[in-house]
Amino acid sequence: MWRRAVPAACACFATVAVPAQEPPPEKEAATLPPVVVTGRSAESRASVAGFGDVPLSSLPLQASVFSAATLRDRGTQRLADLVADDASLGDSYNTAGYWDFLSIRGFVLDNRSNFRRDGLPINAETSIPLDNKARVEILKGLSGQQAGISAPGGLVNFVVKRPEANLRSASLSWRQGGSLGAGVDISQRFGEADAYGVRINAAYEDLEPRMRNAQGHRHVLAVAGDWRVTPDATLEAELETSRRVQPSAPGFSLLGNVVPAPGDPNLNLNNQTWSLPVAFDADTASLRWKQRLGASWWGSVHAATQRLRTDDRVAFPFGCGAEGNFDRYCSDGSFDLYDFRSEGERRRTDALELALEGEVTQAAFKHTLRGGVLLSRASSFAPPQAFNPVGDGHVDGTAVTAPSPDTFGEGSTRRERSTEAYLRGQTRWDDHSQLWWGLRHTRLARSGGEANYSQGFTTPWLAYGHDLQPLLGAGWLGYVSWGQGVETAVTPTLPQYTQPGAPLPALRSRQVEAGLKIERDRWNGSLAAFEIQRPQTSDVGLCDPDVSTPNCSRVQDGTQRHRSIDAAWEARVDAATRYGASATLLAATRAGSADPTLNGKRPVNVPRQSLRAHVSHAPTALPGLQLSLRASHESDRTVLPGNEDLRIPGWTRVDAGFNYEQATSARTTWVWRGGIDNLANRRAWRESPYQFGHVYLFPMAPRTAWLTLEVRL
Numbered sequence: 001m002w003r004r005a006v007p008a009a010c011a012c013f014a015t016v017a018v019p020a021q022e023p024p025p026e027k028e029a030a031t032l033p034p035v036v037v038t039g040r041s042a043e044s045r046a047s048v049a050g051f052g053d054v055p056l057s058s059l060p061l062q063a064s065v066f067s068a069a070t071l072r073d074r075g076t077q078r079l080a081d082l083v084a085d086d087a088s089l090g091d092s093y094n095t096a097g098y099w100d101f102l103s104i105r106g107f108v109l110d111n112r113s114n115f116r117r118d119g120l121p122i123n124a125e126t127s128i129p130l131d132n133k134a135r136v137e138i139l140k141g142l143s144g145q146q147a148g149i150s151a152p153g154g155l156v157n158f159v160v161k162r163p164e165a166n167l168r169s170a171s172l173s174w175r176q177g178g179s180l181g182a183g184v185d186i187s188q189r190f191g192e193a194d195a196y197g198v199r200i201n202a203a204y205e206d207l208e209p210r211m212r213n214a215q216g217h218r219h220v221l222a223v224a225g226d227w228r229v230t231p232d233a234t235l236e237a238e239l240e241t242s243r244r245v246q247p248s249a250p251g252f253s254l255l256g257n258v259v260p261a262p263g264d265p266n267l268n269l270n271n272q273t274w275s276l277p278v279a280f281d282a283d284t285a286s287l288r289w290k291q292r293l294g295a296s297w298w299g300s301v302h303a304a305t306q307r308l309r310t311d312d313r314v315a316f317p318f319g320c321g322a323e324g325n326f327d328r329y330c331s332d333g334s335f336d337l338y339d340f341r342s343e344g345e346r347r348r349t350d351a352l353e354l355a356l357e358g359e360v361t362q363a364a365f366k367h368t369l370r371g372g373v374l375l376s377r378a379s380s381f382a383p384p385q386a387f388n389p390v391g392d393g394h395v396d397g398t399a400v401t402a403p404s405p406d407t408f409g410e411g412s413t414r415r416e417r418s419t420e421a422y423l424r425g426q427t428r429w430d431d432h433s434q435l436w437w438g439l440r441h442t443r444l445a446r447s448g449g450e451a452n453y454s455q456g457f458t459t460p461w462l463a464y465g466h467d468l469q470p471l472l473g474a475g476w477l478g479y480v481s482w483g484q485g486v487e488t489a490v491t492p493t494l495p496q497y498t499q500p501g502a503p504l505p506a507l508r509s510r511q512v513e514a515g516l517k518i519e520r521d522r523w524n525g526s527l528a529a530f531e532i533q534r535p536q537t538s539d540v541g542l543c544d545p546d547v548s549t550p551n552c553s554r555v556q557d558g559t560q561r562h563r564s565i566d567a568a569w570e571a572r573v574d575a576a577t578r579y580g581a582s583a584t585l586l587a588a589t590r591a592g593s594a595d596p597t598l599n600g601k602r603p604v605n606v607p608r609q610s611l612r613a614h615v616s617h618a619p620t621a622l623p624g625l626q627l628s629l630r631a632s633h634e635s636d637r638t639v640l641p642g643n644e645d646l647r648i649p650g651w652t653r654v655d656a657g658f659n660y661e662q663a664t665s666a667r668t669t670w671v672w673r674g675g676i677d678n679l680a681n682r683r684a685w686r687e688s689p690y691q692f693g694h695v696y697l698f699p700m701a702p703r704t705a706w707l708t709l710e711v712r713l
Contacts, residue, residue, distance in 0.1 A: 047119055048137040048157035050146045050424055050438065052357060052370065057519040060436050060463035060479030062088075062140040062528050062566060068161065071130055073659055075675055075706050079128065079136065079156065084632050084655065087582040087610040088140055088566050093689040095698055096214050096268075097248035097278050099125055101689075104140055105532065106562045106588050106606045107153030110487075112378070114143070114150045116157040118286060120304045120351040121147070121376050124156075127244040127280040131183055132201035132222035134161045140566070142511040142532065144459030144485035148374075148420040148442030152485050152509040152534050160238055160286075162224050163187050163197025168713035173205070175706040181205030198225045207246050210702060213268040216246025216277055232292035239285040247277045250317050251689070251696030252395060254639065256331030259646055260395075262683045265699040267397050269317055274339075274403035276313040283307045297358030308347040315401075316340045317393050318694060327640075327694050329395065337393035339404045341386040351376040364429055371423040378416045384409050414448030424461075432470070436463040436481075444488065451490045451501040457508070459484045468516075475519040485509045489537055491554045496543055498550045507535040507556065523571035532562045540594065558592030560603060576620060581613040590642075597642040604690040607650070609635040624661040629654060639688040639695050648697060651684035653677075667713060674707040 044055045046063045056063055064086050066076075076082065079102060080094040090103040102109050109115070115124035130136070137157040143150045167187035174180055183203035190196050200223050207216040224238035249268045252260070286304035293299050317335040319326035329335040355372035388404035424438030438461040445454040463481035487507040493500040515528035538557035568582040588606045590598040602608070616628040635650040657675030664670055681703035689696050 046137040046139070046157070047159065048116060048139045048146065048155050050370065051368075051426065051436075054426070057475075057517055057524070058465070058477065060465040060477075060481050060515070061513075062515065062526060064088075064138045064140070066136045066138075068134050071133070071136070072708070072710070073657075073673055075657070075673065075677070075708070076130065078130070082136065082138070084630065084653075085612060086138070087568075087584040087612045089138070090605075090607070090610065090634075091687040091689075091698070092605060093251075093691050093696065093698075094687070095249045095251065096209060096211055097216065097246040099127060099280070102156065103606075104138065104153035105530070105564060105566075105584075106586050106603070107151055107532070107534065109153055109156065110151040113147065113487075114153070114155055116147075116155060117284065117304065117306075118160055118288075118302070119157060120286070120302060120353060120374075121349060121378075122158075122284070122304075122306050123308060123347050123349050123378065123380075125347060126282050126308045126310065127218070127242070128158065128282075129203070129218070129220040129222075129240075129242045129244075130158075131185075131203040131220050132161050132224075132240060134159045141481075141513060141530065142461075142483045142485040142509060144483050144509075145422065145424055145438030145440050145461035147485075148418060148440055148457075148459065149444065149486055149488060151487055152511065152532050160222070160224060160240075161185075161187075161199055161201060162236065162238075163189060163199045163226055165189060167199075169710060171708055171710040173706070173708040175209070176704045177210040178208035179206060180208075193228070195228045196225070197228075198223065210704060211249060211266050211268050213271040213275070214247050214249055216244065218242070218244040218246070234290045236288040236290070237286070239283070241283045242281075244280045245277045247275055248314050250314065251698045252329075253317070253335070253695050253697055254328035254646065255333055255395070256320075256323065256325070256328070257646070258331070259639065259648060259685075259697075262685055262699050263395065265683065265702045269393060269395070269397060270315045271397055272315040272337075272401060272403070275315045276311075276341075278313060279309075279311040281309040293356075294358065297356070300353075300355045302351075302353045302355070304351050306347075306349045308345075310342075310345040310347075312340070312342040312345060314340050315390075315393070316387075318692070327690075333395040334392045334399075335395070337390050337399070337401055339386055339388045339390050341405055341407065342383060344381075344383045346381040347379070349376065349378045366428045368426040369423070370425065372421075374418075374420040374422070376418050376420075379413060381411060381413045383407075383411045412449055414446070414451070416444070416446045418445070419443045432467040434465045436465060437461065438483075442486070446488075449493050449501060451493065451503070453490070453503040455488060455503065455506055457486050457506045459486055475524075477517040477519075478515070479517075480512075480514045482512050483510070485511070487534075489554070494545065496545045496547070496550055496552045498541075498553050500550075504537065504554065504556060507537070509534040523569070525569040526567070528566045530562075530564055530566075533559045534561075536560050536590065536593065538594065557594055558590060558599070560588065560590055562586060562588045576618040577616070579613075579615040581611070583612075584610045586610075595642070601642050601644055602638050604638050604641055604695075605688050607634040607637050609633070609650075622660075624663075626659045628657045628659075630657070631655075637688045639690070639697070641690065648685035648688045651682060651686070651700065653682055653684075653700065654679045669712045671710040671712065672707070673710070674705070677704045677706070678702060 079100040083089045092101040092103040092108045111124040139155040143155045164187050169185040171183045187199040202221045204219045220242040222240040226236045284306045288302040290300045316338045319336050320330035353374045357370040360367045384407035386407045391401040393399040420442045422440040427435040441458045443456045461483035465479040468476035489504045491497050491502045511532045513530035517526045541552040543552035564586040570580040572578040611633040614630040618626045633652040636647040639646050655677045656679050660672040662670045684700045685697045686700040
């Protein structure tokens with residue numbers, strides 16, 4: 001019945017609902033979703049910034065916050081979907097059935113070091129469910145003061161839903177292709193003065209996307225509780241367990257020296273009869289104690305553990321041996337096909353943070369200080385793997401091969417321990433001027449294989465913010481900032497390298513940024529100009545794995561420099577109509593490389609222009625209904641390092657949606673949400689990552705309708 005009724009209901013709507021801001025617990029109101037949040041509401045605060053409850057409109061940095069209501073109203077299924085809402089975000093090897101890769105300001109985030117969960121580090125080499133997340137926070141720019149080790153570009157923080165006032169919510173979902181899902185969200189406070197609270201989120205979904213050979217399923221169960229021991233002390237605990245099983249979808253590629261036209265976006269090249277799904281199992285738990293220590297001081301102890309298990313399996317296209325090109329497919333559309341299996345991968349991350357924050361007044365200066373120590377431990381086990389050639393595949397998906405599942409090698413375990421001590425603060429000396437600063441020192445030790453080493457480094461950050469009210473009126477903030485971030489790298493443990501496993505000096509990135517923010521009653525916006533310089537590494541020497549004597553070295557080789565202007569705007573014409581837009585103009589180049597063909601060239605998979613726009617309207621003739629249109633545009637992207645002649649064309653996509661809130665009784669509200677993504681059914685290459693030394697091209701998903709029903713009691 002669902003397969004007939006739900007598509008018919010979805011066909012009644014030509015446009016979709018506008019995403020909403022985070023509602024009050026008792027009743028959620030649908031409003032326009034933020035792109036860059038600079039408002040005064042609770043949603044305008046982002047703990048990922050590291051400055052507590054300070055509104056983002058007052059901070060000398062750029063960030064986005066996507067609330068749970070926004071995620072639901074937009075039909076967001078995974079982190080990668082947020083790319084459509086913010087021009088500074090980009091895809092970077094995002095495909096069905098695999099974990100998400102995200103780029104910010106043109107730099108790909110490291111899934112092992114650029115992700116946080118309630119502020120503590122996690123490993124994002126897994127499928128992360130959004131069902132129990134209160135919001136997703138995205139910091140834009142260098143994160144050296146928030147994370148000891150991280151790739152430049154920014155940080156992502158998932159904030160878990162906690163007990164609120166009494167809440168009962170159940171939902172059903174459908175997505176074109178046949179995916180069906182159901183979920184519940186229950187929150188209850190009880191005891192004297194509501195001292196105890198519990199929140200339960202559970203969801204199950206059968207995954208049947210429009211892409212063929214990609215059927216699977218997922219489920220998640222999450223429980224969060226708290227105990228308000230006294231008005232000055234709170235104990236919080238939560239746990240989450242999830243599983244996702246779904247075949248992944250490899251990318252297409254160059255055909256010889258030609259960028260092919262986008263083909264069938266529903267074709268999955270992982271379509272052999274022996275293809276097995278990727279399975280992600282994840283268990284996470286945390287415990288946090290918060291204690292008031294005085295009139296203006298708070299302390300906290302926060303511990304968390306994450307355990308992941310992955311079975312990574314795919315019929316994997318890689319290169320063209322027939323033409324001697326191992327970074328693309330053959331001119332005739334064929335490719336070398338491999339049976340890849342890595343079953344039983346295990347990853348574990350443990351973290352403990354002791355933090356203290358408060359205020360100190362000294363003469364005419366008022367200091368807000370936050371300091372602490374973060375202890376973290378991470379380990380990963382890589383089992384014996386299979387990566388065996390099984391013959392030739394073809395981009396039309398018709399090739400048939402036999403499996404070759406035999407594994408080779410031995411399993412390996414890698415371990416990492418780090419101790420990070422940090423202090424950051426805000427110093428005010430009058431009503432208009434503020435100095436922001438941060439300092440983080442990290443001691444790191446790694447072991448496993450031949451990569452056994454320890455390093456230490458300090459990452460500073462400094463910013464000055466000035467209230468421009470005397471010049472431009474109320475609500476204007478100007479700022480400048482400077483900061484550093486650090487990454488680490490080692491020489492691969494392969495026989496062709498002269499010093500396998502040897503650590504390189506810490507790779508220290510630098511960022512300078514200047515920006516303006518404006519917050520008014522009917523509109524808000526931001527403008528930022530920045531430059532990020534990131535060290536690059538390259539291999540020098542023959543680097544031939546077939547010779548008996550090591551002949552290759554890995555060294556630091558110049559920089560990758562990103563210069564950009566980011567802008568965002570949100571406004572409401574009246575109570576019924578809202579609109580907004582964001583834009584990123586990015587000039588990214590390599591410089592100082594020993595390979596002159598790279599210098600001055602654009603990095604692969606980085607568009608020069610990205611634009612996002614949205615408009616919503618609530619017709620007065622039908623109270624409770626909101627309609628929206630959203631547009632995304634990106635310019636072309638290069639596909640090969642040092643070669644700007646081969647590019648995928650730019651593209652524009654339009655999505656439509658609706659949100660209809662209907663009170664069916666004094667205690668019950670029905671909320672219908674739905675939409676049509678890629679309304680014009682545009683065909684295009686969405687991105688062109690250069691992954692594993694190979695060009696891959698991922699097509700834009702075809703026109704897809706979706707519909708959800710949420711019932712609140």
